[in-house]
Amino acid sequence: MTDLPGLDLDKLAAYLGKGPLTGELIPGGxxxxxxxxxxxxxxxxLRRPPLGHVLATAHDMxxxxxxxxxxxxxxxxxxHAELLCTDPDVLGAPFYLMEEVAGAALRDRAQCDWLTPADARVLSDRLVDVLADLHDVDPDSVGLADFGRPEGFLVRQVKRWGKQLDASRSRDLEGIDELRDKLxxxxxxxxxxxxxHGDYRLDNVLVTRDPLGISAVLDWEMATLGDPLADVGLLHVYWHGLGIDEDPITGTVPSLPGFPTAEDLVARYAxxxxxxxxxxxxxxxxxxxxxxxxxxxxHYRYTTGKTVGAGFSQLGSFTLPLVRQGLHAIKEY
Structure with a gap:
């Protein structure tokens, strides 16, 4: 494709000093x-921020x-990170290039017909082990000592996402302020x-078939220094989802034979x-x-015509079910 919203291939080619470029949007994001x-x-x-309505502190290339x-x-x-461009004159926003890694992000059952129950268990264990490996990295040893402010991390997270909510609020959302206050x-x-990581889940890693494993962890836009259980809790959410058929949160993949429960993942991590x-x-x-x-x-970006790609029209209908699940979890806690 040559006509891609958010990606001017001619300008990119000139910036990189390369010949004619072709490109395609990778779906699923x-x-x-x-x-x-x-x-x-x-x-x-290539990764770049979304078009329009970019929330403060989000989408940081x-x-x-x-x-x-x-x-x-x-x-x-x-x-492997190839280069970072912070000049918005090139593509209208900062972006970076990285190598293309073999593997697939498993987002729905149709991609998993090759997975045996035994494979599903091995893959789930590997997903947890990679997260444990990440949390075992000493930030100082890799030059990330100043990558975040661990003190007061959880308090700031609740406030930060509350502010993000206010910045995107365009309709009444029953229960969401109650959930924020209880948290x-x-x-x-x-x-x-x-x-x-900040958004760790099965479809944010690339899975290889032979050998079976995880070739890359992707989508680090919310990475920081903080409480590792925030990653574990969010992984639990992505694994359990809304508990419905055709669950858009899980992609229904974790309900296939052989995949353990969210509680099993937590137990392995512990x-x-x-x-x-x-x-x-x-x-x-x-x-x-x-x-x-x-x-x-x-949902806000979709209603203002600032999304690129398919699959956005129904996402706003899942906000309230997520709120209800969150209220249930905090009451259990």
């Missing part, structure tokens, strides 16, 4: 825009580029601080890391709140 680009010989993946560069020599699989009133004490997960209910509730705010932001 709901926030930052991701494209596959080639000059006929080399192939790259510099942070994404920095963290995958820092993790290059760790046990966490990440693509703010019950913030637990963090036991430790690590590098946090066994691997020694983490105390007795307070995980709060983190799960926060995960539902955060995801509800993200979907509401996408």
């Amino acid at each position: 709901r926030s930052n825009l991701t494209y596959r680009v080639t000059d006929g010989q080399d192939r790259w993946v 510099t942070r994404e580029h920095r963290v995958i560069s820092a993790l290059a020599d760790t046990a966490v699989p990440v693509p 703010g009133d019950r913030v637990p004490e963090s036991a430790r601080s690590t590098i946090v 066994a691997r890391t020694g983490a105390d997960v007795s307070n995980l209910g709060w983190y799960v509730a926060f995960g539902y709140f955060k995801l509800a705010v993200i979907l509401e932001g996408i």
Whole structure:
């Protein structure tokens, strides 16, 4: 394709000093825009912010580029970062290029007909182990000591996502302010601080078939330093979802034979890391709140004509079910 919203291939070619470029939008993303680009010989993946209504502190290309560069020599699989461009005159917004890595993001059942139940279990264990490996990385040792402010992380997260909600609020959302208030009133004490991915889930990693494994962790736009249980709670949300058929949160993949429960994932993480997960209910509730705010932001962009790609029209209908799940989780906690 040559006509891609958010990606001027002629300007990019001139910036890179390459010959004619072709590109395509990589489907599935709901926030930052991701494209596959080639000059006929080399192939790259380009990431840039969405079009319009970019929330403050979100969609930071510099942070994404920095963290995958820092993790290059760790046990966490990440693509090689090729370059970062902060000049908005090139594409209208900052962007970065990274290598294209083999593997597929598993977003729905149709992609998983090759997975046996035994494969599903191995893949699930690997997903948890990669997260544990990430949380085991010493930020100082990879140049990320100043990547975030761990002190008061959870309090700031509740406030931050509350502000993001207010910035995207275009309709009445029953219960969402109650959930925000309950989270703010019950913030637990963090036991430790690590590098946090911020959106860790099955379809944010690339899966290879032979050998079966995870070749790369993607979408680092919300990475920071903070409480690692925030990642675990959100993974629980993505795994359990809304508990309905054709669940858009899970893609229904974790309900296939062989995949363990969300509680099994948490148990493996606790066994691997020694983490105390007795307070995980709060983190799960926060995960539902955060995801509800993200979907509401996408809904807002969709209603103002600022989304690119398919699959956005129905996402706004899932905000309230997420809020209800979050209220249930915080009451259980």
